[in-house]
Amino acid sequence: MAPDQPNMAAAKPAPQRLKQRSEFLRAASKGRKAVANGLVLQALRRDDGLPARVGFTVTKKVGNSVVRNRTRRRLKEAARLLLREVDVGSVDLVLIGRDATRSRPFAALIDDIRRSLGKAGVV
RNA sequence: CCAGACGGUUGGACGACCGCUGUCGGAUGCAAAUCCGGUGGAGGAAAGUCCGGGCUCCACGGAGAUACGGUGCCGGUUAACGACCGGCGGGGGCGACCCCAGGGACAGUGCCACAGAAAACAAACCGCCAGGACCGGAUCUCCUUCGGGAAAGCCGCUUCAGGCAAGGGUGAAACGGUGCGGUAAGAGCGCACCGCGCUUCUGGUAACAGCGGCGGCAGGGCAAACCCCACCGGGAGCAAGACCGAAUAGGAGCGGCCGGCGGCUGCGAAAGCAGUGACGCAGGGGCAUUUCCGCCCUGUCGCUCGGGUUGGUCGCGCGAGGCGUGCAGCAAUGUAUGCCCCAGAGGAAUGGUCGUCUCGUGCCUCGGCACGAACAGAACCCGGCUUACAGACCGUCUGGCAAU
Numbered sequence: 001m002a003p004d005q006p007n008m009a010a011a012k013p014a015p016q017r018l019k020q021r022s023e024f025l026r027a028a029s030k031g032r033k034a035v036a037n038g039l040v041l042q043a044l045r046r047d048d049g050l051p052a053r054v055g056f057t058v059t060k061k062v063g064n065s066v067v068r069n070r071t072r073r074r075l076k077e078a079a080r081l082l083l084r085e086v087d088v089g090s091v092d093l094v095l096i097g098r099d100a101t102r103s104r105p106f107a108a109l110i111d112d113i114r115r116s117l118g119k120a121g122v123v
Numbered sequence: 124c125c126a127g128a129c130g131g132u133u134g135g136a137c138g139a140c141c142g143c144u145g146u147c148g149g150a151u152g153c154a155a156a157u158c159c160g161g162u163g164g165a166g167g168a169a170a171g172u173c174c175g176g177g178c179u180c181c182a183c184g185g186a187g188a189u190a191c192g193g194u195g196c197c198g199g200u201u202a203a204c205g206a207c208c209g210g211c212g213g214g215g216g217c218g219a220c221c222c223c224a225g226g227g228a229c230a231g232u233g234c235c236a237c238a239g240a241a242a243a244c245a246a247a248c249c250g251c252c253a254g255g256a257c258c259g260g261a262u263c264u265c266c267u268u269c270g271g272g273a274a275a276g277c278c279g280c281u282u283c284a285g286g287c288a289a290g291g292g293u294g295a296a297a298c299g300g301u302g303c304g305g306u307a308a309g310a311g312c313g314c315a316c317c318g319c320g321c322u323u324c325u326g327g328u329a330a331c332a333g334c335g336g337c338g339g340c341a342g343g344g345c346a347a348a349c350c351c352c353a354c355c356g357g358g359a360g361c362a363a364g365a366c367c368g369a370a371u372a373g374g375a376g377c378g379g380c381c382g383g384c385g386g387c388u389g390c391g392a393a394a395g396c397a398g399u400g401a402c403g404c405a406g407g408g409g410c411a412u413u414u415c416c417g418c419c420c421u422g423u424c425g426c427u428c429g430g431g432u433u434g435g436u437c438g439c440g441c442g443a444g445g446c447g448u449g450c451a452g453c454a455a456u457g458u459a460u461g462c463c464c465c466a467g468a469g470g471a472a473u474g475g476u477c478g479u480c481u482c483g484u485g486c487c488u489c490g491g492c493a494c495g496a497a498c499a500g501a502a503c504c505c506g507g508c509u510u511a512c513a514g515a516c517c518g519u520c521u522g523g524c525a526a527u
Contacts, residue, residue, distance in 0.1 A: 020433075023470095055470070057470085065499080069474095072470095074476095076475085077475040078475085080142070080475090107476095
């Protein structure tokens, strides 16, 4: 297990969260949408120079609260790890969990997000 | 050893890396913050939201009545309860044990389908019974003109007015059951036992139980139909509620009162008087404080109405608290004492990934390889109840089998 280089991580903090319902609705109606095996991505470019923000949506259709918690936590962790190395600029991202999000291999899940960002024209 | 009953505990373990959040300490910084280190971070049900409380706001003079809702054997426990514990009664099981919405049906109203004669003033469909009348039959006796006639009891049919409720049949249920006596036939009509009601005595705090006595016997079921009786109960809920922001806020309407200067309107030759709440000034207030500048509001008092409640802080975790031990109690529980501080989010943290082990299932070369890890996620807190739950472990007891 290779220890992290102290100067390489650059102490990039976790991305800000989307919190307002109106922000979610705006991303859904005006943003671009990309569907992958493990998730659905909605992306809305803001062009205001502020850092990217991420929101998560897991509906009750996916399962009970334990299942929904686990689904959202995997998405959250995958997004955190990916956005640490990929700069997406000023954009609002909404990650929507699906049934497969829970069982998808973690590396594949990260790759799903990466390719969805490309499809949505963010990167 | 097998089968079973009851109670309790537990609810995967360890490590590495990368994270989130509360808190403590330190460093940097004017500050906001950032970094480093330590430490805490989901459940037995966190669930359903079915009861009971704390807490908060609203309402409320006392007492009673009524309405509505709830509870309902007895005693105890508890802050309280519809909970719990111990009993009682009824039912089930060979047993350990389990189940029960368990006050009142002589206060009243109502319902009881189908079947059945009848479902609640008691009554009588098929029946059973002695009697009267008519008819028929055989038998005995008497009379005879030998054709037959008379009379008696018996049997049968029909019918009349009665007695009866044993038997049949219907039903979940029909004025208690079995047996013997009794009778025309029967019937608690009489008797014995059982059941039921009342009751002396005994035991028990009580529910109730036991022994005895008396009564031939009250009277169907449903109160989870209304109802009656006893007891209990204000309403809404942390999106409660409080503060900050922004506070002396500010806006609209109505009314009262007052009027520094100018302006405007009316009267007047003028001075002035009256009106007009604002167009300007002065004065006053706010933007943390002082000076200047700037911006905003503004006569004052009262009443009414509407907008704003995307933000921040508190409420918010030392509590009917947890663990251990002693004592009291059959127990629920109480009490004494020692130790401990044990989540606090807010699109909502409590995690993500990988590895080793554990357990389960499947496959087979018997040692590995795959797949899987019960139910389920705090949201103000506490006591219960209910529901979901893979597996593992412990204790007590019952019925068998075997051995001693």
